[in-house]
Amino acid sequence: MLLLLAPLEEGELYIKIMSGTFSVIPIFAIVRKDIGIWLRQPWYIASTVLPAVSLLVILFFFQQAVGRNPVAIVVEDNGPHAQELVKILTNSDAFRIAMITAAQQNAEEALKQLRVAAVITIPSNFDAAFDSHRPDPVTIHINNLNLDFTNDLRRSLPAAITEFYADKNNHNLGSGNTSIVVVPRSGSTSRRQICVNRILNS
Amino acid sequence: MAIVTVPPNFDAALKRGDQIQLPVVVNNLNVDFTNDIRRAVPLAITSFYANTFPNQVVVTAHEVDAYSQDTGYVQYLIVSLMVVSIMLGGLLQGGSNAAREYEKGTIKELLLAPTSPWAIQAGKILGALALNSFSVVLVIIVIVFLIGVWPVHWDELFSYVLLLMITFVAAGVLVGTLIRRRQPVIPFSVGLCIPVFFISGAFGPAIWGDPITSAVTQLQPVYYGIAVFQHAFHDFTTTPTGPEFDGFILVAFTAVMVAVSAIALGTTRRRGVVH
Numbered sequence: 001m002l003l004l005l006a007p008l009e010e011g012e013l014y015i016k017i018m019s020g021t022f023s024v025i026p027i028f029a030i031v032r033k034d035i036g037i038w039l040r041q042p043w044y045i046a047s048t049v050l051p052a053v054s055l056l057v058i059l060f061f062f063q064q065a066v067g068r069n070p071v072a073i074v075v076e077d078n079g080p081h082a083q084e085l086v087k088i089l090t091n092s093d094a095f096r097i098a099m100i101t102a103a104q105q106n107a108e109e110a111l112k113q114l115r116v117a118a119v120i121t122i123p124s125n126f127d128a129a130f131d132s133h134r135p136d137p138v139t140i141h142i143n144n145l146n147l148d149f150t151n152d153l154r155r156s157l158p159a160a161i162t163e164f165y166a167d168k169n170n171h172n173l174g175s176g177n178t179s180i181v182v183v184p185r186s187g188s189t190s191r192r193q194i195c196v197n198r199i200l201n202s
Numbered sequence: 203m204a205i206v207t208v209p210p211n212f213d214a215a216l217k218r219g220d221q222i223q224l225p226v227v228v229n230n231l232n233v234d235f236t237n238d239i240r241r242a243v244p245l246a247i248t249s250f251y252a253n254t255f256p257n258q259v260v261v262t263a264h265e266v267d268a269y270s271q272d273t274g275y276v277q278y279l280i281v282s283l284m285v286v287s288i289m290l291g292g293l294l295q296g297g298s299n300a301a302r303e304y305e306k307g308t309i310k311e312l313l314l315a316p317t318s319p320w321a322i323q324a325g326k327i328l329g330a331l332a333l334n335s336f337s338v339v340l341v342i343i344v345i346v347f348l349i350g351v352w353p354v355h356w357d358e359l360f361s362y363v364l365l366l367m368i369t370f371v372a373a374g375v376l377v378g379t380l381i382r383r384r385q386p387v388i389p390f391s392v393g394l395c396i397p398v399f400f401i402s403g404a405f406g407p408a409i410w411g412d413p414i415t416s417a418v419t420q421l422q423p424v425y426y427g428i429a430v431f432q433h434a435f436h437d438f439t440t441t442p443t444g445p446e447f448d449g450f451i452l453v454a455f456t457a458v459m460v461a462v463s464a465i466a467l468g469t470t471r472r473r474g475v476v477h
Contacts, residue, residue, distance in 0.1 A: 047386035050393030057397045137264035146278035157263040159241040162248040
């Protein structure tokens, strides 16, 4: 099909399709009329714009929905190992620290009032148990409303403990070995090398 | 999405205390699932050491859960979706029914009837409510019998379903009364439901999100609707105010919505209908 825009008569444009021709004036008149009606109806404008804006707004809120949840840390031990674990937990990318306190009751109250999603408690004998190689559990009290963020929190504390041991290994041995090496590769893939024996040597 | 390679000399190197490198190739298309892998591999190594050499890995995580059993993501999310489906159904049904009266010109007959705008609007709401109930019953059947999310509190479920239906049908009638055309009612309703769904704590308590968003969302009924439905289905508390207070707020929203809807119709009667 041949579509041409050509001035057949002075001052007026015509569209030529195959062998027929017709003026563009009615086309623009209809467009102008429809836009005019649309502009005079605020509800029509709102109903045109709202779905598109809604979809853009979704991105912002969806980012928050999958974002980091607030967590409280109860630090009952002021020893260096406990402080190191607190530092690692504070820098965790799995959650954000909303409260650091020495009072268990305050944190549990925050959990009850939904101000935090979990309470991580570092016990008063943390350093002593660690130094004497006795079992040294760090408690995490989770508001397990749904598995999505509960699993994030479940993984984040052991991940922090792993990092804690990795740091211990580097400091204690003074080996200077980099425990985790990330070597970016071409495309969308990265290579990560993890030293397995860093914990065993600590 | 990732390849973890255990090298051939793994056991021998472990016995000798040599350094062992585990190459992990990750397809890091986006940070969300890449971080899952990044956390999972070191976690697996720590678990391995904790099991094999318990005396050396003494720091462990001891988990205490607030609820006796975990709830899956779909089971949680479906309850939030039900609230939004009631909202969308109510807005569309109520809005279309009210707007049709203006499009067909039959609103003049209603306004000339010797009765109050409250009675007219109550009739419109009840009519739309009856029609909307078919879709709501269908949604409940799918959630309960097909997906298998069994409500803990059936009485709360039916009470709050009715309350939310009245709220959103009244809102729909209000929208239809104001817009007076069916065509824009549909995109307006859909466009309103989508962002409201995301800000109302559909995925988890809204209060854990951005402070401004969590403050704004408390001004609209879907936030309280999701909270009371999560309690009815799972016995969860997802707002600091608790399900009883949230129920009272919903009753207030319903009363306000019905009142505003009737006032809007009363204003139409005073001003007259122009075509």
